[in-house]
Amino acid sequence: MDRWKIVRAFTLGPLLEAVVPKPGNVNRFEDFEDLTLYHFLFADTAVAGIYYEAVKRAELMKRGTLGLNEAGIGELIKRAVQVSREAQDANPNFGVIVLSVPLVMGLALGRNMLDAREKARLLIDESTVRDTMELYRAIRIANPKGIPSGVKYDVYSDESFRELFRDGINLSRLAEMSCGRELVFCEWLNGYELSYATFEWLYELVKKLPLEEAVVRAFIELLAGNIDTLIVRKAGIEEARLVQENAGKVLEGKMGIEEFDAFMREKGDLRNPGSLADIMAVSLSLLVLRGLRVEMRNGKVWGVIGRP
Template sequence: MDPVFIGKCAQIASVLEVSGHPKPGNVHRTQNFSDMVFEDFLLSGIAIGKTMEKAATKGFDLRQSPEKWQEIGLGNLILESVIETDRWVANNTNLGIIMLLTPICAAAGMVENLSDLRSNINQIMISTTPQDAVNLYQAINIADAGGMGEQEDLDVSSDSSTQKLRDEDINMFSVLEMSSSWDDLSYELTHQMPVTFDIGFPLFAKIKSEHGINEATVQTFLTILAEVPDTLISRKYGKDKAREVSSHAKSILEEGGILTKKGHHLLEKFDHELMKNGLNPGTTADFTASSIMIAYLHSYNDYKSKISE
């Protein structure tokens, strides 16, 4: 698959995710946070494009050599994207999105048939190295992602952790697997992306074809939130609060979500309530972006036919 196309898909997924309105509890086209605004997310989505294209190129170059997939340098690519984002915006707008989209881009570069995409993502993750883990830790620290990676063993904030990763030959996959019991982003990356592929992508593709991009983005976000209590909320306010937010999202879906007048009204009220109480389903936003990314990768044949005209 063409790396240029893949890099554009990553940018598109990033900017469409943040543009979804009203995406409850998050920055969107009519709503900012006090420390980051809508335009910050647009800048971030554009800024990562070149590195995502680079990830796809590395995947393309190594597509016939699975034994060399550790040479992709996934951790370094994540770090590069975070550093580039940091040049344009002051706060962490997209670390989770970068972590999800980077292996997707590398795997997409390897394939023409997307039926192999998911298994390749998993194999790329398994093939990561201790240096990838070290680079991921550096990326997390640069992004200042509160709570991510904080654990008794191999804490990202500990100076001794990076040396331990090297000394004990602990790769990035293993580090994320250690966090997967309490962090859904880590679980996603170590269990073949079930939220992205099984929930988000098929729903986004269906709703987009029937109702349009914004409706697909918001309905996908709401559905993921209803089914998967948000890790960021859980980390800040506890699991019970995260489940409560998910239950509220489910009740809005039962009224049609953004696809009905009543559901849309309830959605706007939900957005206001979450913002008022500082409840930000940030991990859900990350999963929405990865779901959009997979949907746009599936438009590759249409893209090829148009550029050949």
């Protein structure tokens, strides 16, 4: 698969996710006090060079020049977070980077988009303790909200590096321990199951609905079917369940989208869905990779798959 095709897809996907007016998220109409659409524009474009390097590195592995345990996923994630932070002063795309780096490498290694899932999981399994240490450094740079302290392998404790080395904690083992607290690590373990399922549903929705309506519909279904782990970390499980419940009401026609959006924003960014927004960004990247383009129909933008 062409290098730049992969990089373009995983640059454009998160940008689409950011601009579409989804309930509770930053979009082209809404900002938060400390996070705006401009943060996403600068952050998501800053990482393109790192994604390109990830693809090139995967091509070397495919030729046998590098071993799978030399992928350097942790280092690539850290460097992507660094260039993102150099371009802006917030944390708009840490989860997207964590999801995207192994997957873009899997796409370069695999035979097709489906095979990429297995290749990405293999890279996670073959990762090293150094990858985990570099991921910890990336987390410190990004400083995501709600990271717990005082736990085993505490991200912000220097002692954790010695513990990670002592116990041989590579990315796969870290994901197994962290899946319950962060959805993106579950995606590492299950072969991007939710990301691909959302991509496949978007593929069908864009045939029936304008692009923004398709994305909003898929996102509300994500919220109704899953607990957003960022909301759990920021506001607690009960708030996360309330978001899930109200998203279900929207699908049932018992609550309007505007009312739902107002509910999502009434406590600032506490109910801002982050983990599921990351899933949406990757799903849109896959849709772009599958051939998404846009065209105007009766004053609305429609997503079309394939060439004109």
